[in-house]
Amino acid sequence: MKKKVIIFITLILAITLGWATRPTTAHAADDSLVRVQKKGTLVMGTSPDYPPYEFQATVHGKSKIVGMDVAVGEKIAKGLGVKLKVKSMSFDSLLVALQTGKVDMVISGMNPTPARKKNVDFTHLYYQGGYSIVVNKSEKGLYHDKDSFKGKTIGAQTGSTMYNESKKQTTDTKVKGMTSVSDLILALQSHKIAGVAMEKPSAQAYVANNKQLAMIPSHFDLSASDTSAAVAFKKGSTALVAAANKSVDQIRKQDLVNQDYLPAAGKYLKTNTVNTSMWHYWKAFLTGIEYTLIITVCSVFFGFILGVILSLARMLHGGVVKTLIRWLATAYVEFIRGTPMMVQVMFVYFGLGLIVNLPALTSGIIAISLNSGAYVAEYIRGGINSVDDGQTEAARSLGMTSGATMRFVILPQALKNIWPSLGNEFITLIKDSSIVSIIGVSELIFQSNIVRSDTYRGVAPIAVIMVLYFIMTFTASRILNHFERSMQHD
Numbered sequence: 001m002k003k004k005v006i007i008f009i010t011l012i013l014a015i016t017l018g019w020a021t022r023p024t025t026a027h028a029a030d031d032s033l034v035r036v037q038k039k040g041t042l043v044m045g046t047s048p049d050y051p052p053y054e055f056q057a058t059v060h061g062k063s064k065i066v067g068m069d070v071a072v073g074e075k076i077a078k079g080l081g082v083k084l085k086v087k088s089m090s091f092d093s094l095l096v097a098l099q100t101g102k103v104d105m106v107i108s109g110m111n112p113t114p115a116r117k118k119n120v121d122f123t124h125l126y127y128q129g130g131y132s133i134v135v136n137k138s139e140k141g142l143y144h145d146k147d148s149f150k151g152k153t154i155g156a157q158t159g160s161t162m163y164n165e166s167k168k169q170t171t172d173t174k175v176k177g178m179t180s181v182s183d184l185i186l187a188l189q190s191h192k193i194a195g196v197a198m199e200k201p202s203a204q205a206y207v208a209n210n211k212q213l214a215m216i217p218s219h220f221d222l223s224a225s226d227t228s229a230a231v232a233f234k235k236g237s238t239a240l241v242a243a244a245n246k247s248v249d250q251i252r253k254q255d256l257v258n259q260d261y262l263p264a265a266g267k268y269l270k271t272n273t274v275n276t277s278m279w280h281y282w283k284a285f286l287t288g289i290e291y292t293l294i295i296t297v298c299s300v301f302f303g304f305i306l307g308v309i310l311s312l313a314r315m316l317h318g319g320v321v322k323t324l325i326r327w328l329a330t331a332y333v334e335f336i337r338g339t340p341m342m343v344q345v346m347f348v349y350f351g352l353g354l355i356v357n358l359p360a361l362t363s364g365i366i367a368i369s370l371n372s373g374a375y376v377a378e379y380i381r382g383g384i385n386s387v388d389d390g391q392t393e394a395a396r397s398l399g400m401t402s403g404a405t406m407r408f409v410i411l412p413q414a415l416k417n418i419w420p421s422l423g424n425e426f427i428t429l430i431k432d433s434s435i436v437s438i439i440g441v442s443e444l445i446f447q448s449n450i451v452r453s454d455t456y457r458g459v460a461p462i463a464v465i466m467v468l469y470f471i472m473t474f475t476a477s478r479i480l481n482h483f484e485r486s487m488q489h490d
Protein backbone atom coordinates (compact mmCIF):
# COMPACT_ATOMS: atom_id res chain seq x y z
CA MET A 1 0.00 0.00 0.00
CA LYS A 2 2.73 2.48 1.07
CA LYS A 3 4.76 1.27 -1.88
CA LYS A 4 1.95 2.04 -4.28
CA VAL A 5 1.67 5.56 -2.92
CA ILE A 6 5.38 6.07 -3.47
CA ILE A 7 5.17 4.72 -7.02
CA PHE A 8 2.22 6.97 -7.65
CA ILE A 9 3.97 10.07 -6.35
CA THR A 10 7.06 9.27 -8.39
CA LEU A 11 4.89 8.93 -11.48
CA ILE A 12 3.23 12.29 -10.93
CA LEU A 13 6.63 13.88 -10.37
CA ALA A 14 8.03 12.35 -13.53
CA ILE A 15 5.09 13.55 -15.60
CA THR A 16 5.23 17.08 -14.20
CA LEU A 17 8.97 17.36 -14.68
CA GLY A 18 8.83 15.84 -18.14
CA TRP A 19 6.16 18.26 -19.18
CA ALA A 20 7.83 21.29 -17.68
CA THR A 21 11.19 20.53 -19.24
CA ARG A 22 9.91 19.46 -22.65
CA PRO A 23 11.67 21.22 -25.52
CA THR A 24 9.57 24.14 -26.72
CA THR A 25 9.39 24.28 -30.46
CA ALA A 26 9.56 27.71 -32.04
CA HIS A 27 6.39 28.96 -33.69
CA ALA A 28 6.34 28.35 -37.37
CA ALA A 29 4.74 31.67 -38.23
CA ASP A 30 6.04 34.77 -36.48
CA ASP A 31 2.98 36.65 -35.25
CA SER A 32 4.88 38.59 -32.57
CA LEU A 33 4.33 42.04 -34.05
CA VAL A 34 0.69 41.50 -34.97
CA ARG A 35 -0.07 40.16 -31.50
CA VAL A 36 1.33 43.20 -29.72
CA GLN A 37 -0.44 45.58 -32.08
CA LYS A 38 -3.73 43.77 -31.61
CA LYS A 39 -3.31 43.90 -27.85
CA GLY A 40 -2.56 47.61 -28.01
CA THR A 41 0.01 47.46 -25.20
CA LEU A 42 3.66 46.60 -25.02
CA VAL A 43 4.63 45.27 -21.60
CA MET A 44 8.18 46.11 -20.59
CA GLY A 45 9.85 44.17 -17.77
CA THR A 46 12.54 45.94 -15.78
CA SER A 47 14.36 45.93 -12.45
CA PRO A 48 14.08 49.50 -11.14
CA ASP A 49 17.13 49.52 -8.89
CA TYR A 50 19.46 50.96 -11.47
CA PRO A 51 19.49 54.73 -11.84
CA PRO A 52 19.70 56.36 -14.36
CA TYR A 53 18.55 53.34 -16.41
CA GLU A 54 15.47 52.63 -14.30
CA PHE A 55 14.49 53.57 -10.78
CA GLN A 56 11.55 54.47 -8.59
CA ALA A 57 10.76 58.14 -8.18
CA THR A 58 7.90 60.02 -6.61
CA VAL A 59 6.07 61.87 -9.35
CA HIS A 60 3.10 64.02 -8.22
CA GLY A 61 2.95 62.13 -4.94
CA LYS A 62 2.96 58.72 -6.60
CA SER A 63 5.75 56.20 -6.84
CA LYS A 64 6.59 55.56 -10.48
CA ILE A 65 9.26 53.80 -12.51
CA VAL A 66 11.31 56.31 -14.51
CA GLY A 67 14.68 56.47 -16.23
CA MET A 68 16.30 56.36 -19.65
CA ASP A 69 15.21 52.76 -20.30
CA VAL A 70 11.59 53.77 -19.77
CA ALA A 71 12.12 56.52 -22.34
CA VAL A 72 13.56 53.92 -24.73
CA GLY A 73 10.52 51.74 -24.07
CA GLU A 74 8.15 54.66 -24.72
CA LYS A 75 9.90 55.36 -28.01
CA ILE A 76 9.60 51.73 -29.14
CA ALA A 77 5.94 51.54 -28.09
CA LYS A 78 5.21 54.75 -29.95
CA GLY A 79 6.92 53.38 -33.04
CA LEU A 80 4.63 50.35 -32.92
CA GLY A 81 1.57 52.52 -32.31
CA VAL A 82 0.82 50.95 -28.92
CA LYS A 83 0.88 51.95 -25.26
CA LEU A 84 3.76 51.11 -22.93
CA LYS A 85 3.17 49.32 -19.63
CA VAL A 86 6.10 48.96 -17.24
CA LYS A 87 6.29 45.94 -14.97
CA SER A 88 8.77 45.76 -12.14
CA MET A 89 10.53 42.53 -11.16
CA SER A 90 13.87 41.32 -9.90
CA PHE A 91 16.66 41.35 -12.47
CA ASP A 92 17.24 37.61 -12.34
CA SER A 93 13.62 36.78 -13.20
CA LEU A 94 13.34 39.14 -16.19
CA LEU A 95 14.34 36.68 -18.90
CA VAL A 96 12.13 33.94 -17.45
CA ALA A 97 9.24 36.39 -17.48
CA LEU A 98 10.02 37.13 -21.12
CA GLN A 99 10.16 33.48 -22.11
CA THR A 100 6.92 32.65 -20.32
CA GLY A 101 5.08 35.59 -21.87
CA LYS A 102 4.65 37.64 -18.67
CA VAL A 103 6.28 40.58 -20.45
CA ASP A 104 6.74 41.42 -24.14
CA MET A 105 10.23 42.86 -23.84
CA VAL A 106 12.98 43.47 -21.32
CA ILE A 107 14.78 46.80 -21.06
CA SER A 108 16.93 46.85 -17.97
CA GLY A 109 20.42 47.98 -18.92
CA MET A 110 20.83 44.43 -20.14
CA ASN A 111 23.97 43.41 -22.04
CA PRO A 112 23.37 41.09 -25.01
CA THR A 113 25.87 38.41 -24.01
CA PRO A 114 26.33 35.28 -26.15
CA ALA A 115 24.72 33.12 -23.42
CA ARG A 116 21.62 35.31 -23.31
CA LYS A 117 21.44 35.44 -27.09
CA LYS A 118 20.88 31.71 -27.11
CA ASN A 119 17.60 32.17 -25.23
CA VAL A 120 16.24 35.53 -26.35
CA ASP A 121 16.55 37.92 -29.30
CA PHE A 122 18.14 41.34 -28.90
CA THR A 123 17.74 44.60 -30.79
CA HIS A 124 20.73 46.68 -31.83
CA LEU A 125 22.62 48.35 -28.98
CA TYR A 126 21.06 51.55 -27.68
CA TYR A 127 23.68 52.63 -25.18
CA GLN A 128 27.23 51.86 -24.12
CA GLY A 129 27.78 52.00 -20.39
CA GLY A 130 31.01 50.28 -19.34
CA TYR A 131 31.67 48.83 -15.89
CA SER A 132 32.76 50.53 -12.66
CA ILE A 133 33.02 49.58 -9.01
CA VAL A 134 31.41 51.58 -6.21
CA VAL A 135 33.31 51.69 -2.91
CA ASN A 136 33.03 53.54 0.41
CA LYS A 137 34.61 56.97 0.07
CA SER A 138 36.54 56.44 3.31
CA GLU A 139 38.26 53.43 1.71
CA LYS A 140 38.80 54.82 -1.75
CA GLY A 141 42.59 54.87 -1.33
CA LEU A 142 42.65 51.10 -0.78
CA TYR A 143 41.19 50.10 -4.12
CA HIS A 144 42.14 50.85 -7.72
CA ASP A 145 40.25 48.29 -9.80
CA LYS A 146 38.89 44.74 -9.70
CA ASP A 147 42.33 43.35 -8.80
CA SER A 148 42.63 45.20 -5.50
CA PHE A 149 39.98 43.16 -3.68
CA LYS A 150 42.17 40.19 -2.73
CA GLY A 151 40.88 38.62 0.47
CA LYS A 152 37.84 40.89 0.29
CA THR A 153 34.30 40.55 -1.03
CA ILE A 154 32.86 42.22 -4.11
CA GLY A 155 29.09 42.43 -4.49
CA ALA A 156 27.15 42.15 -7.76
CA GLN A 157 23.53 41.69 -8.72
CA THR A 158 22.53 38.03 -9.13
CA GLY A 159 22.05 37.11 -12.75
CA SER A 160 24.03 40.12 -13.97
CA THR A 161 27.08 40.10 -16.17
CA MET A 162 29.05 41.79 -13.38
CA TYR A 163 28.37 38.82 -11.17
CA ASN A 164 29.72 36.35 -13.71
CA GLU A 165 32.69 38.50 -14.70
CA SER A 166 33.65 39.22 -11.10
CA LYS A 167 33.70 35.48 -10.50
CA LYS A 168 35.72 34.81 -13.64
CA GLN A 169 38.10 37.75 -13.66
CA THR A 170 39.19 38.10 -10.04
CA THR A 171 41.44 35.93 -7.91
CA ASP A 172 41.20 35.36 -4.16
CA THR A 173 38.13 37.56 -4.14
CA LYS A 174 34.74 36.47 -2.85
CA VAL A 175 31.76 37.49 -4.94
CA LYS A 176 28.48 38.07 -3.15
CA GLY A 177 25.27 38.10 -5.16
CA MET A 178 22.10 39.91 -4.11
CA THR A 179 18.87 40.39 -6.01
CA SER A 180 18.77 44.15 -5.75
CA VAL A 181 21.46 46.73 -6.36
CA SER A 182 20.06 48.96 -3.62
CA ASP A 183 20.59 46.14 -1.13
CA LEU A 184 24.17 45.78 -2.35
CA ILE A 185 24.75 49.46 -1.68
CA LEU A 186 23.41 49.03 1.85
CA ALA A 187 25.68 46.02 2.34
CA LEU A 188 28.57 48.17 1.15
CA GLN A 189 27.76 50.95 3.59
CA SER A 190 27.54 48.53 6.48
CA HIS A 191 30.91 47.08 5.37
CA LYS A 192 29.60 43.60 4.64
CA ILE A 193 31.20 43.92 1.22
CA ALA A 194 34.05 46.12 -0.01
CA GLY A 195 32.76 47.11 -3.45
CA VAL A 196 29.81 46.80 -5.82
CA ALA A 197 30.33 46.18 -9.54
CA MET A 198 27.81 47.84 -11.84
CA GLU A 199 27.46 49.90 -15.02
CA LYS A 200 29.34 53.19 -14.92
CA PRO A 201 26.31 55.50 -15.33
CA SER A 202 24.63 53.70 -12.45
CA ALA A 203 27.72 53.99 -10.31
CA GLN A 204 27.77 57.71 -11.06
CA ALA A 205 24.13 58.04 -10.05
CA TYR A 206 24.64 56.22 -6.74
CA VAL A 207 27.74 58.27 -5.96
CA ALA A 208 25.99 61.53 -6.84
CA ASN A 209 23.12 60.57 -4.55
CA ASN A 210 25.21 59.55 -1.60
CA LYS A 211 28.17 61.51 -0.21
CA GLN A 212 29.68 58.47 1.51
CA LEU A 213 30.27 56.62 -1.77
CA ALA A 214 32.98 56.85 -4.41
CA MET A 215 33.75 54.98 -7.62
CA ILE A 216 36.78 53.39 -9.25
CA PRO A 217 37.33 51.86 -12.71
CA SER A 218 36.74 48.12 -12.96
CA HIS A 219 39.22 47.14 -15.72
CA PHE A 220 37.26 44.06 -16.62
CA ASP A 221 38.39 42.63 -19.92
CA LEU A 222 35.27 42.80 -22.07
CA SER A 223 34.08 43.53 -25.59
CA ALA A 224 32.19 46.75 -26.24
CA SER A 225 28.97 44.90 -26.97
CA ASP A 226 29.20 43.03 -23.67
CA THR A 227 29.12 46.33 -21.82
CA SER A 228 26.38 47.91 -23.94
CA ALA A 229 22.65 47.66 -23.44
CA ALA A 230 20.06 46.28 -25.85
CA VAL A 231 16.36 45.44 -25.72
CA ALA A 232 15.43 41.75 -25.36
CA PHE A 233 12.46 40.04 -26.99
CA LYS A 234 11.22 36.47 -26.95
CA LYS A 235 13.22 34.14 -29.18
CA GLY A 236 11.85 34.05 -32.69
CA SER A 237 10.00 37.39 -32.61
CA THR A 238 11.83 38.55 -35.73
CA ALA A 239 9.11 40.94 -36.86
CA LEU A 240 8.85 42.61 -33.48
CA VAL A 241 12.63 42.98 -33.17
CA ALA A 242 12.84 44.50 -36.66
CA ALA A 243 10.12 47.00 -35.79
CA ALA A 244 11.81 47.89 -32.48
CA ASN A 245 15.15 48.28 -34.26
CA LYS A 246 13.72 51.17 -36.26
CA SER A 247 13.24 53.11 -33.02
CA VAL A 248 16.56 51.93 -31.58
CA ASP A 249 18.41 53.08 -34.70
CA GLN A 250 16.79 56.50 -34.44
CA ILE A 251 17.79 56.73 -30.79
CA ARG A 252 21.39 56.03 -31.79
CA LYS A 253 21.42 58.34 -34.78
CA GLN A 254 19.95 61.30 -32.95
CA ASP A 255 21.92 60.53 -29.77
CA LEU A 256 18.62 60.69 -27.88
CA VAL A 257 19.91 59.00 -24.74
CA ASN A 258 22.59 61.62 -24.08
CA GLN A 259 20.66 64.59 -25.42
CA ASP A 260 17.28 63.85 -23.99
CA TYR A 261 16.69 60.73 -21.88
CA LEU A 262 19.62 61.01 -19.47
CA PRO A 263 19.07 64.69 -18.58
CA ALA A 264 15.38 63.92 -17.97
CA ALA A 265 16.28 61.00 -15.72
CA GLY A 266 18.76 63.21 -13.85
CA LYS A 267 15.96 65.58 -12.85
CA TYR A 268 14.05 62.73 -11.24
CA LEU A 269 17.16 61.70 -9.37
CA LYS A 270 17.31 65.12 -7.75
CA THR A 271 13.67 65.31 -6.76
CA ASN A 272 14.01 61.76 -5.57
CA THR A 273 16.12 62.67 -2.56
CA VAL A 274 13.66 65.20 -1.14
CA ASN A 275 11.69 63.28 1.45
CA THR A 276 12.89 60.09 3.04
CA SER A 277 10.65 60.09 6.10
CA MET A 278 8.70 56.86 6.50
CA TRP A 279 5.48 58.83 7.18
CA HIS A 280 5.74 60.16 3.69
CA TYR A 281 5.23 56.61 2.41
CA TRP A 282 2.16 55.64 4.43
CA LYS A 283 0.21 55.08 1.23
CA ALA A 284 2.73 52.55 -0.04
CA PHE A 285 2.61 50.65 3.25
CA LEU A 286 -1.19 50.78 3.28
CA THR A 287 -1.31 49.25 -0.21
CA GLY A 288 1.02 46.54 1.08
CA ILE A 289 -1.30 45.79 4.02
CA GLU A 290 -4.31 45.67 1.70
CA TYR A 291 -2.69 43.13 -0.60
CA THR A 292 -1.33 41.04 2.25
CA LEU A 293 -4.82 40.83 3.77
CA ILE A 294 -6.53 40.12 0.44
CA ILE A 295 -4.11 37.28 -0.28
CA THR A 296 -4.41 35.86 3.23
CA VAL A 297 -8.21 35.99 3.47
CA CYS A 298 -8.75 34.54 -0.03
CA SER A 299 -6.16 31.81 0.51
CA VAL A 300 -7.57 30.79 3.89
CA PHE A 301 -11.05 30.64 2.37
CA PHE A 302 -10.10 28.55 -0.67
CA GLY A 303 -7.56 26.60 1.32
CA PHE A 304 -10.28 25.65 3.82
CA ILE A 305 -12.61 24.41 1.08
CA LEU A 306 -9.81 22.44 -0.52
CA GLY A 307 -8.78 21.14 2.89
CA VAL A 308 -12.28 19.84 3.66
CA ILE A 309 -12.44 18.07 0.30
CA LEU A 310 -8.97 16.58 0.71
CA SER A 311 -9.55 15.41 4.25
CA LEU A 312 -12.83 13.73 3.30
CA ALA A 313 -11.10 12.15 0.32
CA ARG A 314 -8.37 10.84 2.58
CA MET A 315 -10.93 9.12 4.78
CA LEU A 316 -12.62 7.22 1.94
CA HIS A 317 -12.55 3.46 2.16
CA GLY A 318 -13.84 0.73 -0.13
CA GLY A 319 -13.88 0.15 -3.91
CA VAL A 320 -11.18 0.88 -6.48
CA VAL A 321 -12.38 4.39 -7.27
CA LYS A 322 -12.52 5.41 -3.63
CA THR A 323 -9.06 3.99 -3.02
CA LEU A 324 -7.72 5.81 -6.03
CA ILE A 325 -9.22 9.09 -4.82
CA ARG A 326 -7.73 8.49 -1.39
CA TRP A 327 -4.31 7.90 -2.92
CA LEU A 328 -4.57 11.00 -5.03
CA ALA A 329 -5.43 13.11 -2.01
CA THR A 330 -2.62 11.58 0.03
CA ALA A 331 -0.12 12.08 -2.79
CA TYR A 332 -1.22 15.69 -3.14
CA VAL A 333 -0.85 16.44 0.56
CA GLU A 334 2.55 14.77 0.74
CA PHE A 335 3.79 16.52 -2.36
CA ILE A 336 2.71 19.97 -1.26
CA ARG A 337 4.12 19.52 2.21
CA GLY A 338 7.36 18.24 0.74
CA THR A 339 8.12 21.19 -1.52
CA PRO A 340 8.86 24.82 -0.58
CA MET A 341 6.02 27.30 -0.96
CA MET A 342 8.37 29.61 -2.84
CA VAL A 343 8.83 27.00 -5.54
CA GLN A 344 5.08 26.41 -5.69
CA VAL A 345 4.45 30.12 -6.17
CA MET A 346 6.97 30.31 -8.99
CA PHE A 347 5.60 27.14 -10.57
CA VAL A 348 2.04 28.46 -10.63
CA TYR A 349 3.11 31.85 -11.95
CA PHE A 350 5.65 30.82 -14.56
CA GLY A 351 4.75 27.15 -15.17
CA LEU A 352 0.99 27.40 -15.27
CA GLY A 353 1.53 30.67 -17.09
CA LEU A 354 2.56 28.68 -20.14
CA ILE A 355 -1.01 27.40 -20.46
CA VAL A 356 -3.08 30.28 -19.08
CA ASN A 357 -1.64 33.69 -18.53
CA LEU A 358 -2.64 34.50 -14.96
CA PRO A 359 -1.90 37.84 -13.33
CA ALA A 360 0.58 37.74 -10.45
CA LEU A 361 -2.02 38.34 -7.72
CA THR A 362 -4.25 35.51 -8.95
CA SER A 363 -1.28 33.18 -9.29
CA GLY A 364 -0.21 34.06 -5.76
CA ILE A 365 -3.65 33.37 -4.30
CA ILE A 366 -3.93 30.08 -6.21
CA ALA A 367 -0.50 28.89 -5.10
CA ILE A 368 -1.02 29.80 -1.46
CA SER A 369 -4.54 28.28 -1.41
CA LEU A 370 -3.21 25.06 -2.93
CA ASN A 371 -0.50 25.02 -0.31
CA SER A 372 -2.74 25.88 2.60
CA GLY A 373 -5.32 23.27 1.54
CA ALA A 374 -2.82 20.48 2.16
CA TYR A 375 -2.11 21.65 5.69
CA VAL A 376 -5.74 22.37 6.51
CA ALA A 377 -6.64 18.86 5.32
CA GLU A 378 -4.30 17.45 7.93
CA TYR A 379 -5.72 19.64 10.70
CA ILE A 380 -9.23 18.53 9.82
CA ARG A 381 -8.28 14.88 9.62
CA GLY A 382 -6.50 15.15 12.95
CA GLY A 383 -9.50 16.91 14.50
CA ILE A 384 -11.91 14.26 13.27
CA ASN A 385 -9.66 11.41 14.39
CA SER A 386 -9.42 12.92 17.85
CA VAL A 387 -13.15 12.47 18.43
CA ASP A 388 -13.63 9.32 20.47
CA ASP A 389 -14.74 6.24 18.53
CA GLY A 390 -17.48 5.69 21.10
CA GLN A 391 -19.26 8.73 19.69
CA THR A 392 -19.59 7.11 16.29
CA GLU A 393 -20.66 3.82 17.78
CA ALA A 394 -23.32 5.51 19.90
CA ALA A 395 -24.66 7.53 17.00
CA ARG A 396 -24.76 4.53 14.69
CA SER A 397 -26.49 2.34 17.27
CA LEU A 398 -29.15 5.06 17.55
CA GLY A 399 -29.79 4.44 13.88
CA MET A 400 -28.05 7.49 12.38
CA THR A 401 -26.55 7.06 8.92
CA SER A 402 -22.77 7.50 8.60
CA GLY A 403 -23.31 10.82 6.82
CA ALA A 404 -25.56 12.11 9.58
CA THR A 405 -23.14 10.87 12.22
CA MET A 406 -20.39 12.86 10.57
CA ARG A 407 -22.45 15.99 10.22
CA PHE A 408 -24.28 16.12 13.53
CA VAL A 409 -22.01 14.30 15.92
CA ILE A 410 -18.41 14.14 14.78
CA LEU A 411 -17.87 17.43 12.91
CA PRO A 412 -19.28 19.73 15.63
CA GLN A 413 -16.94 18.16 18.16
CA ALA A 414 -14.04 18.03 15.74
CA LEU A 415 -14.45 21.69 14.90
CA LYS A 416 -13.52 22.66 18.45
CA ASN A 417 -10.22 20.88 17.97
CA ILE A 418 -9.71 22.18 14.44
CA TRP A 419 -10.46 25.80 15.13
CA PRO A 420 -7.22 26.72 16.92
CA SER A 421 -5.13 25.15 14.16
CA LEU A 422 -7.14 27.02 11.53
CA GLY A 423 -6.51 30.22 13.45
CA ASN A 424 -2.81 29.47 13.49
CA GLU A 425 -2.92 28.80 9.77
CA PHE A 426 -4.47 32.22 9.21
CA ILE A 427 -1.75 33.91 11.21
CA THR A 428 0.96 31.89 9.48
CA LEU A 429 -0.40 32.94 6.12
CA ILE A 430 -0.35 36.64 7.04
CA LYS A 431 3.39 36.20 7.39
CA ASP A 432 4.06 33.61 4.70
CA SER A 433 2.07 35.39 2.00
CA SER A 434 5.12 37.66 1.80
CA ILE A 435 6.62 35.00 -0.49
CA VAL A 436 4.54 36.28 -3.41
CA SER A 437 6.66 39.43 -3.49
CA ILE A 438 9.02 37.41 -5.68
CA ILE A 439 6.49 37.39 -8.50
CA GLY A 440 5.85 41.10 -8.09
CA VAL A 441 2.60 41.23 -6.10
CA SER A 442 2.42 44.54 -4.22
CA GLU A 443 2.11 43.04 -0.75
CA LEU A 444 3.88 44.45 2.27
CA ILE A 445 7.40 43.16 1.61
CA PHE A 446 7.25 44.21 -2.02
CA GLN A 447 6.09 47.68 -1.01
CA SER A 448 8.84 47.98 1.58
CA ASN A 449 11.37 47.15 -1.12
CA ILE A 450 9.97 49.97 -3.22
CA VAL A 451 10.29 52.35 -0.30
CA ARG A 452 13.85 51.14 0.29
CA SER A 453 14.95 51.76 -3.26
CA ASP A 454 13.04 55.03 -3.29
CA THR A 455 14.64 56.42 -0.13
CA TYR A 456 17.97 54.58 -0.14
CA ARG A 457 17.22 53.80 3.49
CA GLY A 458 17.83 50.21 4.42
CA VAL A 459 16.68 49.60 7.94
CA ALA A 460 13.77 51.97 8.50
CA PRO A 461 11.33 50.34 6.02
CA ILE A 462 12.16 46.91 7.44
CA ALA A 463 11.45 48.14 10.96
CA VAL A 464 8.17 49.65 9.81
CA ILE A 465 6.88 46.46 8.21
CA MET A 466 8.03 44.40 11.16
CA VAL A 467 5.77 46.47 13.39
CA LEU A 468 2.95 46.35 10.83
CA TYR A 469 3.14 42.56 10.55
CA PHE A 470 3.07 42.27 14.30
CA ILE A 471 0.02 44.52 14.61
CA MET A 472 -1.78 42.39 12.02
CA THR A 473 -0.93 39.02 13.53
CA PHE A 474 -1.52 40.17 17.09
CA THR A 475 -4.94 41.64 16.27
CA ALA A 476 -5.86 38.51 14.35
CA SER A 477 -4.83 36.22 17.17
CA ARG A 478 -6.84 38.29 19.71
CA ILE A 479 -9.95 38.07 17.53
CA LEU A 480 -9.48 34.34 16.94
CA ASN A 481 -8.95 33.70 20.66
CA HIS A 482 -12.20 35.46 21.38
CA PHE A 483 -14.09 33.11 19.06
CA GLU A 484 -12.29 30.14 20.45
CA ARG A 485 -13.34 31.02 23.97
CA SER A 486 -16.98 31.54 23.05
CA MET A 487 -16.89 28.17 21.33
CA GLN A 488 -15.64 26.45 24.46
CA HIS A 489 -18.54 27.93 26.41
CA ASP A 490 -21.35 26.28 24.53
Ligand code: ARG
Pocket residue numbers: 046047048049050053054091108109110111157159160161162181199
Ligand atom coordinates in the same frame (compact mmCIF):
# COMPACT_ATOMS: atom_id res chain seq x y z
N1 ARG B 1 24.30 45.18 -17.45
C1 ARG B 1 24.20 44.14 -16.50
C2 ARG B 1 23.63 42.90 -17.13
O1 ARG B 1 23.17 42.93 -18.23
C3 ARG B 1 23.42 44.53 -15.28
C4 ARG B 1 22.13 45.19 -15.52
C5 ARG B 1 21.36 45.43 -14.25
N2 ARG B 1 20.15 46.10 -14.52
C6 ARG B 1 19.25 46.43 -13.60
N3 ARG B 1 18.21 47.09 -13.97
N4 ARG B 1 19.45 46.18 -12.35
O2 ARG B 1 23.63 41.84 -16.55
